[in-house]
Amino acid sequence: MGEFSMSLLGPVEIRNLADRLDLRPTKKFGQNFVIDGGTVRRIVRVADLAPDDVVIEVGPGLGSLTLALLPEVRQVVAVEIDPVLAGQLPLTVADKAPSLASRLSVVGADALRIGPGDLAGQQPTALVANLPYNVSVPVVLHLLEVLPTLRKGLVMVQSEVADRLAAGPGSKVYGVPSVKAAWYASVRRAGPVGRSVFWPVPNVDSGLVAFSRREPPSTTASREEVFAVIDAAFAQRRKTLRAALGSWAGSPALAERALRAAGVDPSARGEQLDILAFTRIAEHKLVE
Template sequence: MSALLGPAEIRDLADALGLQPTKKLGQNFVVDGNTVRKIVRTSGVAAGDHVLEVGPGLGSLTLGLLEAGARVTAIEIDRRLAEQLPHTVETMQPGASLEVIPADALRVESVPGEPTALVANLPYNVSVPVLLHLLETVPSLESALVMVQAEVGHRLAAAPGSRVYGSPSAKAAWYGSWSLAGTISRQVFWPVPNVDSVLVGFRRGELPGDEDERRATFALIDAAFGQRRKMLRQALSDALGTSAAASALVERAGVDPTARGEQLTVGDFLKIARAQAASAGPEEGADQAFHLP
């Protein structure tokens, strides 16, 4: 088997780079090879697949993906790590197919080579925004397996009506289906985090609407969950004009105006967005019709 990074190698690399993992960048590095191989195995990545990785850090998971025969495009915001990663890979797995993009994943607008899978230990402080951004801007992604904070993972995989169903759940569902795929021990990280971690799997589905509709739907989701204890007719009153207007429009969409956001699917929010678009005069334009910022 190809070599993977262990605790000693990771600390040596960190010392050589003068690196102290920071909470600001969500840096917790996996130091256990068995965990890396478990993640790769669970992801279903096979030889020849093009994988996108975000936040590769010192390269623990990168090496596991390359070991499986994948070619990896890695986005790393920390320039020291981005510059070191190709050297680490060449030392431990000479000739492996790796491309490193030194950038903030939230600002990347495209990824070369049309990767089909996202596999990553995501920085926990920005995991949901990064996921939603990449699913929107890298449409070639058909599947994902990401390690995230347990609370976030449960939200991503939650169904309407669940206690933890929220804005991330509804927005993530726009792109496809999500499910919990395993738990990860705190002890396999350096430094050891003070939160539990889970793996979340994703399969892309057919997009339910176009880009204008997505933006309008997400704006309604934000409004509904910004006041999640209120009924839709109240929670959406600012976005849709008045409480009375919101109630009438939501009802026209076939949705109960006395329901709360946590009871609605992303499809329900889309129906409301379409009802609002239909109620606005064409001269107002799409952005005005949807009350977009």
């Protein structure tokens, strides 16, 4: 932890803090708080952060991960939808790590609705978060879309969601989240997380997902055009692409023309294609 000495929040402190705030973790906000110091240190280590990184943390909760992040980076922008938690976080940091309090910005907002202008003048370079499970995929995709400065990330999500985000073509869990995430970044599983590190203990396993942004795979088809192909292909995932893309292209015959021009077998299904293939299909519709 370098020049800074500080203590992380332990299980007793977290429960005492929650009692003092009369806080009952809610399913509405997908709240499960990390109570294990080793887990937050591991997240920070695996996130591979640099001293000049600006981290956006979504759903900081009571501040376990926030306290572990602050010594390692230039700034942490914590986005918290719960007003009680958003109000408490600066107080916790001032108490536990007063020398680092200036590195924290708290934004009381819904992460699904924020844009670059909502982040206290900061331009995040990394997303590191224990994401609320009920919005984890939309949050990751939204932030990659609206924050072009975001270069990398490590998020803790439900294990099945981690599998979906990191899945490749042909996998049973490969679907819309997998392909859309691949438009923005290379994505990989970065390890499992046990249930006992949370309070309350969830009834699902968790996993870490790491991503690294790369250039979009197309310069001629827009993200919206490529995502329209992806949505159409997986809306009827049991159908062949010729049939599934019929309404998108104007007719099954036009879909077949676009598919053949893109070098894709019209009898294939969406789960067999990678992001490059979906991009080529979108590009060849433009040629029509």
